[in-house]
Amino acid sequence: MQLDFNHQQSAHCENGAIVNLLNNKGFKITEPMAFGLGSGLFFVYLPFLKVNHAPAVSYRPLPGVIFNRMAKQLGIKVKRFKFSNPAKAQQKLDENLKNNIPTGLVVGVYHLNYFPDEYRFHFNAHNIVVFGKEENRYLISDPVLDYTVSLTKEELEKVRYAKGALAPKGHLYYPIAVPQNTDLTNAIKKAIKKTCNDMLAPVPIVGVKGMRMVAKAILKWHKKLGVAKANYNLVNLVRMQEEIGTGGGGFRFIYAAFLQEAGEYLNNAQLMQLSKEMALIGDKWRDFAVEASRVYKKRSNTENVYQVLSNRLMELADLEEAFFKKLKKAV
Amino acid sequence: MKKNEVPQDDSPLKKHKSNELVYAVDDDGKFVSVQSSGWEPKTIIQNQNLEVLNQRVQEALNDVTSGKISPIVYYMELNRMDWQTLAAYMEQWTFFVKRHAKPSVFNKLSTRKLQKYADIFGISIDELRNFKG
Known part of the structure; x- marks a missing residue:
């Protein structure tokens, strides 16, 4: 049994699942627009929380938040379920498939065997869509792949019941009602303001302030923790920035694409200009990643390298602070 | 990043016959999604x-x-x-x-x-x- 479902590859898993589910319901929206309306751009540094043995850094809000914000902005109604009993979770999924409802699932990445080893970590907030069942295999649309895959019942249960931080607990969701004609004007303006406020928030670990805190920490890591640990923390910082699903440069390019689309929609030349600026900032994030990767390639472990990286991050924070102040005034 | 600058390096994804999507601008300055087989600095980091x-x-x-x-x-x-x-x-x-x-x-x-x-x-x-x- 295969539902009528159009799989489209996307950069980010959460947006990709949303876009695919909504498109399927006849509500056309692009990935950058979904990302922008969900105020997906973010930065947070949680030095006290260790993920994979390194301090946690995230370039996005908590999983699920982007979709919820966007759904709220547009008046989309979404049904969500979690199950303490895996058998019930599967039963609900089967029921949905029978009723012709492609269903979004939140799953853990580690046991997804179709990913290369380099991507398999205990990250429990990946999004996939199930769109059919053939014999004993569920047909899966994983938004970051350009083809569809399939998983057995057992494999699917394993990823749906991955444990640890953000354990999905069989979380499934699907849109039940989409608006017919929506005017995006207000939604866009509100979402942009939200992103600006987040990035300029007067909280030391959030937004540009969080970036400055990381920039300072890079120097401290080297002195306090030694070269090996400092490098490892740096690896994780850059890995999060360029991880599959970010579209590169810590989501900056997706956001630039959103600003362009928003500029066209609102007929706002200033937004179009700012979109170009955001893309340049994205390029600078990529430069930062290149610089960081040199630490391992050349094995140059002088303090100087960390100083350079720290300075670059400071510069990025300054650029983004100026950028988001401008953006706030542009809408 | 321009469309023709999107990196197409060797990577774990490429070995897996897969790729990832990134956003870049085309010749008219419009953002489009482009498939990338990988990026060397990222592979080094991984x-x-x-x-x-x-x-x-x-x-x-x-x-x-x-x-x-x-x-x-x-x-x-x-x-x-x-x-x-x-x-x-x-x-x-x-x-x-x-x-x-x-x-x-x-x-x-x-x-x-x-x-x-x-x-x-x-x-x-x-x-x-x-x-x-």
Whole structure:
């Protein structure tokens, strides 16, 4: 049994699942627009929380938040379920498939065997869509792949019941009602303001302030923790920035694409200009990643390298602070 | 990033006959999504990350062989878990799971508990009891 479902590859898993589910319901929206309306751009540094043995850094809000914000902005109604009993979770999924409802699932990445080893970590907030069942295999649309895959019942249960931080607990969701004609004007303006406020928030670990805190920490890591640990923390910082699903440069390019689309929609030349600026900032994030990767390639472990990286991050924070102040005034 | 600047380097994804989507501007300055087979700096970072994780596995292996810790630590590292994740899978407090790292405590674990560990790690109970590396 295969539902009528159009799989489209996307950069980010959460947006990709949303876009695919909504498109399927006849509500056309692009990935950058979904990302922008969900105020997906973010930065947070949680030095006290260790993920994979390194301090946690995230370039996005908590999983699920982007979709919820966007759904709220547009008046989309979404049904969500979690199950303490895996058998019930599967039963609900089967029921949905029978009723012709492609269903979004939140799953853990580690046991997804179709990913290369380099991507398999205990990250429990990946999004996939199930769109059919053939014999004993569920047909899966994983938004970051350009083809569809399939998983057995057992494999699917394993990823749906991955444990640890953000354990999905069989979380499934699907849109039940989409608006017919929506005017995006207000939604866009509100979402942009939200992103600006987040990035300029007067909280030391959030937004540009969080970036400055990381920039300072890079120097401290080297002195306090030694070269090996400092490098490892740096690896994780850059890995999060360029991880599959970010579209590169810590989501900056997706956001630039959103600003362009928003500029066209609102007929706002200033937004179009700012979109170009955001893309340049994205390029600078990529430069930062290149610089960081040199630490391992050349094995140059002088303090100087960390100083350079720290300075670059400071510069990025300054650029983004100026950028988001401008953006706030542009809408 | 321009469309023609989107990196098409060798990468773990490419080896997997896969790719990822990135956003770049085309000649008219319009953003489009482009498939990228990989980016060298990213691959370097990922390899570096795996290298560190492999070191951790190796260290754990040495410590198990020399009798300093129990095989649970080795399999935990092998499965890229930390104590919190393992404790979540065991449905126990981290404190108790950490104690099982002591060989003296580990040797007294019940078969049921060992079986639970073995299931989580996808191995047989024998591999835990008679650890060979």
